[in-house]
Amino acid sequence: MSETSNKSLEKRTYGTELGFLTRAVHTGNDVDSETGAIKRPIVMANSYELPYDPTDLNWSEAGKNLYTRNGGANQQYLQDKLASLEGGEDCICLASGVGALSGLFFALLNTGDHVVFSNVTYIAVYRLLTELLNKKFGVETTIVDTTDLEAVRAAIRPNTKLVHIETPGNPTISISDIEEIVRIAHEHHALLSVDNTFASPYNQRPIELGADFSIESLTKYINGHGDAMGGAIIGKKEYLDIIRAQSQINLGATISPFNAWLIMRGAVTLPLRMRQHNSNALALAHYLESLPCVSFVAYPGLESHKGHFIAKKQMPGGYGGVISFGLKADHDTHNKFVSHLQVITSAVSLGHDESLIVFLGENDERQYLYPAEFHNGFFRFSVGIEDEADLIEDIRQALEKTGLL
Numbered sequence: 001m002s003e004t005s006n007k008s009l010e011k012r013t014y015g016t017e018l019g020f021l022t023r024a025v026h027t028g029n030d031v032d033s034e035t036g037a038i039k040r041p042i043v044m045a046n047s048y049e050l051p052y053d054p055t056d057l058n059w060s061e062a063g064k065n066l067y068t069r070n071g072g073a074n075q076q077y078l079q080d081k082l083a084s085l086e087g088g089e090d091c092i093c094l095a096s097g098v099g100a101l102s103g104l105f106f107a108l109l110n111t112g113d114h115v116v117f118s119n120v121t122y123i124a125v126y127r128l129l130t131e132l133l134n135k136k137f138g139v140e141t142t143i144v145d146t147t148d149l150e151a152v153r154a155a156i157r158p159n160t161k162l163v164h165i166e167t168p169g170n171p172t173i174s175i176s177d178i179e180e181i182v183r184i185a186h187e188h189h190a191l192l193s194v195d196n197t198f199a200s201p202y203n204q205r206p207i208e209l210g211a212d213f214s215i216e217s218l219t220k221y222i223n224g225h226g227d228a229m230g231g232a233i234i235g236k237k238e239y240l241d242i243i244r245a246q247s248q249i250n251l252g253a254t255i256s257p258f259n260a261w262l263i264m265r266g267a268v269t270l271p272l273r274m275r276q277h278n279s280n281a282l283a284l285a286h287y288l289e290s291l292p293c294v295s296f297v298a299y300p301g302l303e304s305h306k307g308h309f310i311a312k313k314q315m316p317g318g319y320g321g322v323i324s325f326g327l328k329a330d331h332d333t334h335n336k337f338v339s340h341l342q343v344i345t346s347a348v349s350l351g352h353d354e355s356l357i358v359f360l361g362e363n364d365e366r367q368y369l370y371p372a373e374f375h376n377g378f379f380r381f382s383v384g385i386e387d388e389a390d391l392i393e394d395i396r397q398a399l400e401k402t403g404l405l
């Protein structure tokens, strides 16, 4: 390699004086010092060469190139990018979104600690907090409607260690006020974690609003292509070091280097994809709201949404790509409608490039936690980045064939 090309081999830093789009492209990606390649390679090795005298090495230490469960090159590149995009000091990437959630809860909660958490959360959060950590390890939990600040305040106890919220919440798209809940949690010396998966850091950055942790299922918008699983916790290094030691190294939810590389690649176009998700979802929400056969539409970009003004304040990038809505129809008519969709696919998950729809809620054990309009079954619709007109037409023709239009 020539002398002149070597200047680019120094690690470049992309500080927050650079914009979100620039950092989405560049942060975590440097010229590879071995080959001069301008994209980082995938390092699949399980193990790294030891120093001359390895006797003093701590086998449970993170952050050194030692063994891939302790941390690897591709994981580190992705962590650098996500810490920057979320505006946090440090980041840990793990094998899935649930790996990140359980990693946080397991490392920070002890027997006798109390957690307050949203009535609307990812199902695994509900299981982890009300069943596993509660019954196996004696962690106390209270479920509250976190759209109600007085209810949050009333639920706090002297031993409350953590408040965990999800906003927008899966699946009812409820909006909780991050800044107000930060204030309540911190007044009582509790930490606040926010599951930011539905918004992504393009639309909402909880750490900048004062939250202690932002959690992402990277499986969703950040990877964005529906082909790799991962999770991330962003927050202060003092806490992330504990989570890394306990939950990554000793519970073992390490992300595969290949998945970290795929997600790194997907994350580059996060801002462009989110703009299209945001604008498509807003158009689809307005369309659905205009139809007489639709019983309700929950989307924070609609003025009819109870959390619209809070969303407007805390989601400057847009309102995300997920809509929940109901049809005035019986059980089988819902299935018929889905069977007539041509562009939109019936599948779980969300935040993929393609539109996905799932019929939920008819027999949901957590129904008692949701508003009444969600009790008779509803759709969670993850609006993709296809042409807006094609998505509207797909819904129109499926409703027509089902006899609802």
Ligand SMILES: *Cc1c(COP(=O)(O)O)cnc(C)c1O
Binding pocket: 096, 097, 098, 099, 122, 166, 170, 195, 197, 198, 217, 218, 219, 220, 229, 230, 231
């Ligand atoms: C999907 C999802 C998770 C879990 O993520 P996985 O990557 O599937 O483990 C957590 N929180 C929310 C809000 C999600 O939508």
